[in-house]
Structures are given as C-alpha cells and as structure tokens.
Amino acid sequence: MPDRPFELHDLRRILRESAGIDESADLGGETLDTEFDALGIDSVALMETASRISREHGVQLDDEELTTSTTARRLMEMVNERRR
Amino acid sequence: MSAAAPVVTGIGIAAPNGLGTARYWTATRAGESGIGPVTRFDAARYPSRLAGEVPGFDAADHLPTRLLPQTDHMTRLALVAAEEALADAAVDPAEPGEPGSGDLDDPGARGVVTASSAGGFEFGQRELEMLWSRGSEHVSAYQSFAWFYAVNTGQISIRHGLKGPGGVLVTDQAGGLDAIAEARRQLRRRSRLIVSGGVDGAICPWGWAAQLTGGRLCTGDDPATAYLPFDERAAGHVPAEGGAILVLEDAAAARSRAAPRVYGEIAGYAAGFDPRPGTGRGPTLRRVIESALRDAAMRPADIGAVFADAAAVPGLDGEETAAIAAVFGERAVPVTAPKTMLGRMYAGAAALDVATALLTIRDGIIPPTINVRPARRHPIDIVLGAPRPAPVRAAAVIARGHGGFNSVLVVRAAGTAPPGPGTEPARGTHHARQAV
Known part of the structure; x- marks a missing residue:
C-alpha cells in the first residue's frame, strides 16, 4: 500500500477501472467538483470505487462517508482525512 | 391496447455468423456456418470444443466505456442488439413526447421483457474466482447484478429509458418465445412498446461444465458434422452465444407514429x-x-x-x-x-x-x-x-x-389476418364483429 496521499491520478485510474470513466474525460479542473451522478457514476460504481480504494490504499469508507463523497474532490479529501 | 395483433417494428441481431441484422441475414441465406473451435477460453481439455461465437465483437467499439466494468459478455451483445432494434424501429424511447407518438411519453407505456437461461455466467465465474482466491473484498460490486437472469432487461431498460413493465422469462430454449408472448400480454394491457427477445451465452468454463452435465453437447472437432438434427448421426448440439432483440408495438401505436417498417405480426x-x-x-x-x-x-x-x-x-x-x-x-x-x-x-x-x-x-x-x-x-x-x-x-x-x-x-405478414372467429375484423366491418 502506498505511503503517500491519495492523489488525483490514483482516483482517475480507479474510476476508469471501477466505473469505466473514459481516460479522455479529464477528471480535474471543473469536473473535480462535478457531482458523480452527472458523470454517470452511480451508487454501485461508487461502491466499487470505494472497494478498490480500500484494497489499494487501506482506507475503508463507511456508508455515510461514501454517500457524502459526491464529487471527486470530496472523495479525495475524505480518503486523505482518513489516512491521517 | 388495440385488439389487433402486435407488430414487430425493429430487429437487432447478434449471431455467430454475423453481428447485425444485415450481416446475419446475408450469411444465413447463403448457409454460412458460424460454428468453430471455442476461442473464449481454452477448451482443449473438455469433451466439447466447438461453439458458435459472435465474430469480431469488441465491446469497446459498440458501448460506452462506463458500461464495460459492469457487464457480462452476453449483456454487451444484448445491448448492441437492442440499440440496433430501436434504431431500426426509428424510435428513441428516451425522447418522450415526439409528435404522433401517442402515449409513448407515458413512462408506463414502454417496457422490456427478455429471456435468459444462465445470466452473466462468465462475469460470475470471474468474481467467484476472486472470492475464493483473494477474498470477498476483491469481488466486484457489479456482481450484485451482472450475473443475474434479469440483467439484460435491466440494462436495456436503463440505457433506453424504458420505464414500463420489466420482466425476464427463464425457460431455457423456449424462453425466446415466452418472452415475446409476455410482451404481447403487456401490449394488450396498457403498454405501447415492448423491447423483447433474448440474447444469451455462457461460453466459459463454468458455463461449459454446467452444460456438459446436461448430456446434450456433442463432441468432436469438425464443425460440419457436430450439430446434426434430424440426422442418423445426431449426437447433441453445439452451444452458442447471441440472439435477437425485437421492438414490439401495439399495432395502432405503430400506425399512429408512422413506424418506418412493420416486419409482421x-x-x-x-x-x-x-x-x-x-x-x-x-x-x-x-x-x-x-x-x-x-x-x-x-x-x-x-x-x-x-x-x-x-x-x-x-x-x-x-x-x-x-x-x-x-x-x-x-x-x-x-x-x-x-x-x-x-x-x-x-x-x-x-x-x-x-x-x-x-x-x-x-x-x-x-x-x-x-x-x-x-x-x-x-x-x-x-x-x-x-x-x-x-x-x-x-x-x-x-x-x-x-x-x-x-x-x-x-x-x-402484417395485415394478412384471415377472417374468422377470434380474429379482429378489418376496419370498417363493425357489423361482422357484432355478428361474431
């Protein structure tokens, strides 16, 4: 497990694998604050994303943390907060 | 809703001798076989080694990347066939309220009923392998539905905004007909359009093992002598993947929106x-x-x-x-x-x-x-x-x-219903109807 903050490139890769988010869709800039719903990431995709984050970064988000992480920025913040 | 027989206004096909209706029909008229050695997994150690696989199918060429992590191979084929069928029918059910669409903008008026036999077996096998070899935290969240019998109905419904009746029929080979019959029932109630049919396939070790226990798979490696119904040499069948998705419409609804083609009733x-x-x-x-x-x-x-x-x-x-x-x-x-x-x-x-x-x-x-x-x-x-x-x-x-x-x-063929008891009389023959 990497001993470093959970970064945008980590989330990008995980979202590609877990939610099929196209690599060409630049997750950054404005989309960092776009609601997952609007990006086509539904609740199951978010569960799959959380499961991969847990496996790869050792951070297990509970249901409430997950349902409040409705954008990429908030999800990254949540993961990094839990890493501390 | 009208008592007339429902009509088929769109066809989508995924078959071992051709993906898409045009390619399939050209090959089928010419008697071209799509049966060959299994390529989806290494079948060398199994008694049955032939299959009918849809050729040259790369899901990424046909579907949004978002759908790839969550779909089994046969669901991908079903989604492609459904898209073809709806395009063929020139109806986009997700766009409500087209002029002349009648009740198509009523969310209850359009639905999906498909047939299934095994669900997404290949997907399920992969996730079970993860469960046994690496633990439950490695099992995909999509396993919750991707293996499931009703998954094609659900995915077609979500993708095309078909919010009316949804169902799945599981009666093995009879399912393709039973699903269409259930679609007809829905069209006799309040539905105007039902996407129906079936696309199936389980060409993976788990699916193979399950089918082999049925004792009806043929053995041998020659595609020309493997599956021989009505022949003295008949000794079982070759499993295949694929199927067809049809757009069924209430006859009056299809007429009122001027559906571009009616294949039949x-x-x-x-x-x-x-x-x-x-x-x-x-x-x-x-x-x-x-x-x-x-x-x-x-x-x-x-x-x-x-x-x-x-x-x-x-x-x-x-x-x-x-x-x-x-x-x-x-x-x-x-x-x-x-x-x-x-x-x-x-x-x-x-x-x-x-x-x-x-x-x-x-x-x-x-x-x-x-x-x-x-x-x-x-x-x-x-x-x-x-x-x-x-x-x-x-x-x-x-x-x-x-x-x-x-x-x-x-x-x-549409409009060729014979006169007689039980049939809907042609328009303008109300007296005959009352006489019956």
Whole structure:
C-alpha cells in the first residue's frame, strides 16, 4: 500500500477501472467538483470505487462517508482525512 | 391496447455468423456456418470444443466505456442488439413526447421483457474466482447484478429509458418465445412498446461444465458434422452465444407514429409442459402447435415455413418431426433449422428464429438447414443445403426447453389476418364483429 496521499491520478485510474470513466474525460479542473451522478457514476460504481480504494490504499469508507463523497474532490479529501 | 395483433417494428441481431441484422441475414441465406473451435477460453481439455461465437465483437467499439466494468459478455451483445432494434424501429424511447407518438411519453407505456437461461455466467465465474482466491473484498460490486437472469432487461431498460413493465422469462430454449408472448400480454394491457427477445451465452468454463452435465453437447472437432438434427448421426448440439432483440408495438401505436417498417405480426402463441417421464403420457408439442394456430385463427395450410427446435437428440427430434407431421401433414410444409449454422443459443435461439422468420416473410426466401442428411424416419420436408425461394405469408417457430418446456409462436405478414372467429375484423366491418 502506498505511503503517500491519495492523489488525483490514483482516483482517475480507479474510476476508469471501477466505473469505466473514459481516460479522455479529464477528471480535474471543473469536473473535480462535478457531482458523480452527472458523470454517470452511480451508487454501485461508487461502491466499487470505494472497494478498490480500500484494497489499494487501506482506507475503508463507511456508508455515510461514501454517500457524502459526491464529487471527486470530496472523495479525495475524505480518503486523505482518513489516512491521517 | 388495440385488439389487433402486435407488430414487430425493429430487429437487432447478434449471431455467430454475423453481428447485425444485415450481416446475419446475408450469411444465413447463403448457409454460412458460424460454428468453430471455442476461442473464449481454452477448451482443449473438455469433451466439447466447438461453439458458435459472435465474430469480431469488441465491446469497446459498440458501448460506452462506463458500461464495460459492469457487464457480462452476453449483456454487451444484448445491448448492441437492442440499440440496433430501436434504431431500426426509428424510435428513441428516451425522447418522450415526439409528435404522433401517442402515449409513448407515458413512462408506463414502454417496457422490456427478455429471456435468459444462465445470466452473466462468465462475469460470475470471474468474481467467484476472486472470492475464493483473494477474498470477498476483491469481488466486484457489479456482481450484485451482472450475473443475474434479469440483467439484460435491466440494462436495456436503463440505457433506453424504458420505464414500463420489466420482466425476464427463464425457460431455457423456449424462453425466446415466452418472452415475446409476455410482451404481447403487456401490449394488450396498457403498454405501447415492448423491447423483447433474448440474447444469451455462457461460453466459459463454468458455463461449459454446467452444460456438459446436461448430456446434450456433442463432441468432436469438425464443425460440419457436430450439430446434426434430424440426422442418423445426431449426437447433441453445439452451444452458442447471441440472439435477437425485437421492438414490439401495439399495432395502432405503430400506425399512429408512422413506424418506418412493420416486419409482421405476432399472430399466435401457445405453451405447454411435457408430462413427467415415466407417466406414460406423450409429449405436449403437437397440442401446443395446434393451440398456437388456434390462437392465430389460422389453419395448418396457412403456414408457409416451420422453424424447428432441432435438438439433435434422436428422441427429441423424433417427437418434434412427429408433431410437425401430425399437424401439417407429412412433408407438407417446409421445415428449416438455421441453428445448424449457429449452434444453440439457449434463451437467444428462439428469439433469433422469430427474427429469421420475419425476414423470411419479408424476402420470400427460406434459409437452409446445413450439414444435415435427414434420417428417413423423419416425415418432414427439410430445406436442405440451399435457401428455398417461397412466398411465405406466415411461419411457425417451435422452441423446446430442457425439462419439458414447449412453446410455439406464429408470425405472419402484417395485415394478412384471415377472417374468422377470434380474429379482429378489418376496419370498417363493425357489423361482422357484432355478428361474431
């Protein structure tokens, strides 16, 4: 497990694998604050994303943390907060 | 909602001898086989090593990347076929309230009913392997639905905004017909459009192991002698993937939105179940064919082609040809089994046969049964080797599912319903209707 903050490139890769988010869709800039719903990431995709984050970064988000992480920025913040 | 038979206004096909209706129909008319060695997994150590696989299918070419992590191979095929069928029907159900669409903007007016036999077996196998080898935290969240029988119905519904009735029929090979019949029921209630049919496939070690236990898979490595229904050499079938998705519409609804094409009507249907073995009672297939004809208010002589189930199990073949001969007369109707080019695709097979029957009606060409040298004991006229030109106004599709399911569906050219009891009279003949 990497001993470093959970970064945008980590989330990008995980979202590609877990939610099929196209690599060409630049997750950054404005989309960092776009609601997952609007990006086509539904609740199951978010569960799959959380499961991969847990496996790869050792951070297990509970249901409430997950349902409040409705954008990429908030999800990254949540993961990094839990890493501390 | 109108009492007239529902119509088929769109067809989408994924078959081992061609992806897409045009490619499939060109290949099928020419008698081109899609059966070959299994490529989806290493089948070398299994007794059965041939399959009908949809050629050159790269899901990423056809579907948004978002759908890839969450779909089994057969669901991807189903989504591509559904998209083709809806485009063919020139209807985008997700766009409500088109002028002239009638009640299409009513969310309850459009739905999906498909057939399934095993669900997403390949997906399920992969996740079970993860569970056993690495632990539950490695199992995909999508396993919650991707393996499931109803998954094609759900994914088609979500993708195209079909929010009305949703359902799935699981009756093995009979499912493709049973799903269309359920779609017809929904269209007789308040639905205007139902996407129906079936696409199936489980060409993976788990699916293979399950099918091998059924004892009906043929062995051998020669595609030309593997699946030989009605032949003395008949020794089981080749499994296949694929099927067809159809757009079914209420006839008046299709007329009011000026649907670009009507392939034909779902004229009649019946289903029956064989008695338990050992009871001494015979199979129900003959009665099911007769019931379907009665439901269509048609006589045996009205049927221009029969699409056989073609189990390639000698006893089952005998039952089927005896039933066909009993209803239609010996060698009185052309019988064909395009499955001999494809293999058996379980819940997808009969839906594809319905699509093929409609294309046969459209073009007046009955596609051939290939490779087969019919045994003399089968008193039927099989369309062998080459396509047979014939003006077909109506066709019957027979489908039999493992365990005793028998279903028969009759399709006919639109607007050719014969007069008689049970049929909807032509417009402007209200008096005749009252007389009945």
